[in-house]
Amino acid sequence: MAGRAIKTRRLIVAPPPLTPSLKGEGDSEALTPPSPLWGGVRGWGYVIAEADPASGQRRMRNVLNYRELGLALVLIVGVGVIGAYQPVFLEWRNIGDILTETSVLFMMALAQMVVILTRGIDLSVAANLALSGMLAALVSQYYPDTPLVLMILTAILSGLVLGMINGALIAFLGIPPIVMTLGTLAVYRGLIIIIAKGDQVNASEMGVTFQAFPKMALLGLTTPVWIAILVSILFWVFLNLTRAGRGLYAVGGNPVAARYCGIDQSRQELLAYSISGAVAGLCGYLWVARYGVAYSEIANGYELTVIAACVIGGVSIGGGVGTVAGTLLGALFLGIVMTALPVLQITPFWQMAISGAVILAAVVINARAEKRPDKLILPEARRLGRDTRMLRRARA
Amino acid sequence: MNAPISPPPETRYTVLDAPRRGIRDVLMRWEVILVILLAATTVVNTMVSPYFLDVFNLADATFNFSEKAIIALAMALLILVRQIDLSVAAIVALAAMGIGYAAEAGFGPGALFAVGIGIGLACGVFNGLLVTGAGLPAIVVTIGTMSLFRGLTQVVLGDQAKTKYPQEFLDLGQSYFIKMKETGISWLFVPPVPLSFLIFLVLAVLFGIVLHKTATGRKLFAIGSNPIAARFSGIPVDRLTFLLFMVSGILSGLAAALLTARLGSMRSNIAIGWELDIVTMVILGGVSIAGGVGSILGVVLAVFVLGLVTFGMSLNNIPGQVVSVYIGALLIAVIAIPRIVDRLGLRKPAG
Numbered sequence: 001m002a003g004r005a006i007k008t009r010r011l012i013v014a015p016p017p018l019t020p021s022l023k024g025e026g027d028s029e030a031l032t033p034p035s036p037l038w039g040g041v042r043g044w045g046y047v048i049a050e051a052d053p054a055s056g057q058r059r060m061r062n063v064l065n066y067r068e069l070g071l072a073l074v075l076i077v078g079v080g081v082i083g084a085y086q087p088v089f090l091e092w093r094n095i096g097d098i099l100t101e102t103s104v105l106f107m108m109a110l111a112q113m114v115v116i117l118t119r120g121i122d123l124s125v126a127a128n129l130a131l132s133g134m135l136a137a138l139v140s141q142y143y144p145d146t147p148l149v150l151m152i153l154t155a156i157l158s159g160l161v162l163g164m165i166n167g168a169l170i171a172f173l174g175i176p177p178i179v180m181t182l183g184t185l186a187v188y189r190g191l192i193i194i195i196a197k198g199d200q201v202n203a204s205e206m207g208v209t210f211q212a213f214p215k216m217a218l219l220g221l222t223t224p225v226w227i228a229i230l231v232s233i234l235f236w237v238f239l240n241l242t243r244a245g246r247g248l249y250a251v252g253g254n255p256v257a258a259r260y261c262g263i264d265q266s267r268q269e270l271l272a273y274s275i276s277g278a279v280a281g282l283c284g285y286l287w288v289a290r291y292g293v294a295y296s297e298i299a300n301g302y303e304l305t306v307i308a309a310c311v312i313g314g315v316s317i318g319g320g321v322g323t324v325a326g327t328l329l330g331a332l333f334l335g336i337v338m339t340a341l342p343v344l345q346i347t348p349f350w351q352m353a354i355s356g357a358v359i360l361a362a363v364v365i366n367a368r369a370e371k372r373p374d375k376l377i378l379p380e381a382r383r384l385g386r387d388t389r390m391l392r393r394a395r396a
Numbered sequence: 397m398n399a400p401i402s403p404p405p406e407t408r409y410t411v412l413d414a415p416r417r418g419i420r421d422v423l424m425r426w427e428v429i430l431v432i433l434l435a436a437t438t439v440v441n442t443m444v445s446p447y448f449l450d451v452f453n454l455a456d457a458t459f460n461f462s463e464k465a466i467i468a469l470a471m472a473l474l475i476l477v478r479q480i481d482l483s484v485a486a487i488v489a490l491a492a493m494g495i496g497y498a499a500e501a502g503f504g505p506g507a508l509f510a511v512g513i514g515i516g517l518a519c520g521v522f523n524g525l526l527v528t529g530a531g532l533p534a535i536v537v538t539i540g541t542m543s544l545f546r547g548l549t550q551v552v553l554g555d556q557a558k559t560k561y562p563q564e565f566l567d568l569g570q571s572y573f574i575k576m577k578e579t580g581i582s583w584l585f586v587p588p589v590p591l592s593f594l595i596f597l598v599l600a601v602l603f604g605i606v607l608h609k610t611a612t613g614r615k616l617f618a619i620g621s622n623p624i625a626a627r628f629s630g631i632p633v634d635r636l637t638f639l640l641f642m643v644s645g646i647l648s649g650l651a652a653a654l655l656t657a658r659l660g661s662m663r664s665n666i667a668i669g670w671e672l673d674i675v676t677m678v679i680l681g682g683v684s685i686a687g688g689v690g691s692i693l694g695v696v697l698a699v700f701v702l703g704l705v706t707f708g709m710s711l712n713n714i715p716g717q718v719v720s721v722y723i724g725a726l727l728i729a730v731i732a733i734p735r736i737v738d739r740l741g742l743r744k745p746a747g
Contacts, residue, residue, distance in 0.1 A: 173735045176685040186724030190717045317533050353547025359540035367532050
């Protein structure tokens with residue numbers, strides 16, 4: 001009989017298609033059994049990545065390392081060439097400037113990576129940054145006696161709350177991340193106008209220490225750079241050495257397998273968006289204090305720069321793939337492009353076109369490296385089709 | 397249908413009849429929610445401002461959303477098949493720049509529209525090739541091309557603006573295409589209609605017919621529901637996806653021509669941030685970001701809701717960004733409320 005014949009074959013049903021581009025409602029589908037087409041078939045199973053440490057995983061890791069090495073090489077060669085034209089570019093002071101200029105992007109890209117790892121996306125980060133920065137600036141304006149630590153905490157906390165709002169609705173109501181964060185992007189930006197009554201906070205209205213802190217230097221590096229280094233180390237430890245951090249990779253890499261391993265997807269998602277929010281809040285303070293102005297348009301469109309840094313750094317928009325080192329390199333790449341153009345006396349109008357071309361190049365390279373065994377849905381399905389055809393022929 | 401030649405050897409599964417539609421299912425339909433929203437918006441606005449229900453004011457209000465709405469039609473189809481095009485606003489900028497140069501070279505209105513549409517088409521082909529030819533995720537590709545297209549505009553234009561356009565071209569964008577005609581009866585008249593709004597309405601009907609009444613439309617739904625099953629059913633998934641990216645480019649080019657004609661000038665930051673407005677229109681219109689669900693009627697209703705909310709609030713001097721708070725909250729609420737209702741078990745569980 002047909003049912004038995006199928007049962008005796010080693011029949012593998014691929015999980016429902018998980019498009020690499022737009023994640024959201026598809027994930028809950030992934031947990032339901034295969035389609036009614038195979039409703040009567042027993043013994044179905046999902047194709048789960050073979051975790052053979054000798055081949056698959058290690059090879060994967062090698063590919064990743066090569067990719068990061070490649071990016072690092074491109075950066076070194078690029079900086080070398082620029083330095084050959086303009087030696088001033090390689091001076092310590094200039095390198096320090098580049099790092100300071102890029103420090104916010106480093107942290108924002110790492111936070112965005114954590115969200116993308118879970119197959120999500122956070123478009124509201126720049127709006128969150130601006131709103132939290134505005135809050136900190138307002139505290140500094142109206143309560144100038146508040147200790148600096150409290151002002152920074154205000155920004156971080158506000159960012160955390162805004163991120164948790166995203167996370168809670170995405171994780172517990174299953175709203176697609178792109179929809180949710182698109183909505184909160186608009187809401188958070190608008191709230192800036194409302195809480196600041198349409199006004200802006202200028203440098204003269206902010207406290208002195210509030211503005212002095214990001215300009216302080218230690219061992220030749222400014223505080224934002226030190227904060228970025230600290231945050232990067234924290235992210236590395238979190239993602240590589242803690243259970244929750246590994247869980248983020250598991251949820252993004254294969255939600256079904258993660259579920260079977262007892263990892264709570266909702267909690268992981270809430271965690272990811274909270275981290276993203278808190279980092280955006282911290283960066284909000286740094287941004288406002290460094291540039292000495294808070295208004296509703298700061299960091300407008302910055303969310304796309306942040307995502308671009310992740311993509312260049314090898315983070316897969318399909319989830320589950322990305323490293324701290326790669327993301328930092330991706331952010332550094334954009335930071336160098338932005339600072340190198342004026343040095344080379346190229347009009348800064350080139351900056352956007354260059355980052356666009358780099359994003360496209362990066363995504364082509366990433367797509368080649370990403371062909372992992374568990375992502376090959378079509379070949380499995382093709383095998384399935386072959387099985388069915390053989391079955392039909394046998395029956396005829 | 398003919399009787400089967402032989403009965404199937406064995407029933408492997410049973411297909412149940414679709415459950416009967418209850419009143420709740422009808423009321424929970426997205427379009428019904430949108431109609432209620434639209435009615436509420438109209439009533440509130442009419443009560444708040446006496447200028448709202450003026451036919452000329454309403455006609456002028458359509459200027460502000462028609463160009464975006466035209467692109468939203470293409471975006472709806474793309475999102476329906478699980479793709480997205482975030483580069484539309486950048487295509488508008490690039491096409492508008494091409495129009496600007498063509499206008500300086502002395503082209504007429506028809507040629508300017510052709511230039512805009514041509515550039516849009518080229519950009520759409522580029523996106524489509526990267527997504528379907530190279531098999532890359534659309535969201536990343538179009539973030540990249542968004543930077544690339546707008547970047548190219550910035551490189552070429554710098555901080556310059558293009559302001560020389562032939563008068564006939566500007567007339568197309570700035571005056572009513574159909575003039576107001578009174579018939580003598582106070583409630584019966586031909587309303588003034590701007591060209592962009594007219595094009596939007598015609599295209600909406602066209603898209604509605606293609607999506608809901610033709611085999612191609614069914615194929616798009618099939619791709620959105622399950623691209624792999626669609627491919628195995630013999631649907632040319634890649635070709636149709638490619639076609640949609642082309643359509644998205646063409647409509648962006650068309651919108652660029654209409655926008656340039658209306659504004660009479662362009663800079664490299666023209667139409668900046670439109671991509672998010674357009675995606676908002678589509679999602680509010682009930683097109684599921686997970687693919688396979690949506691209707692053109694829903695998108696058209698959402699366009700009207702957003703347009704009237706924006707218009708009504710601007711009549712009351714509410715700044716644009718506060719309007720965006722309302723729109724963002726509306727977007728989240730409209731998506732969240734049905735899910736909360738589901739959670740509370742007020743709706744019959746499906747299946």
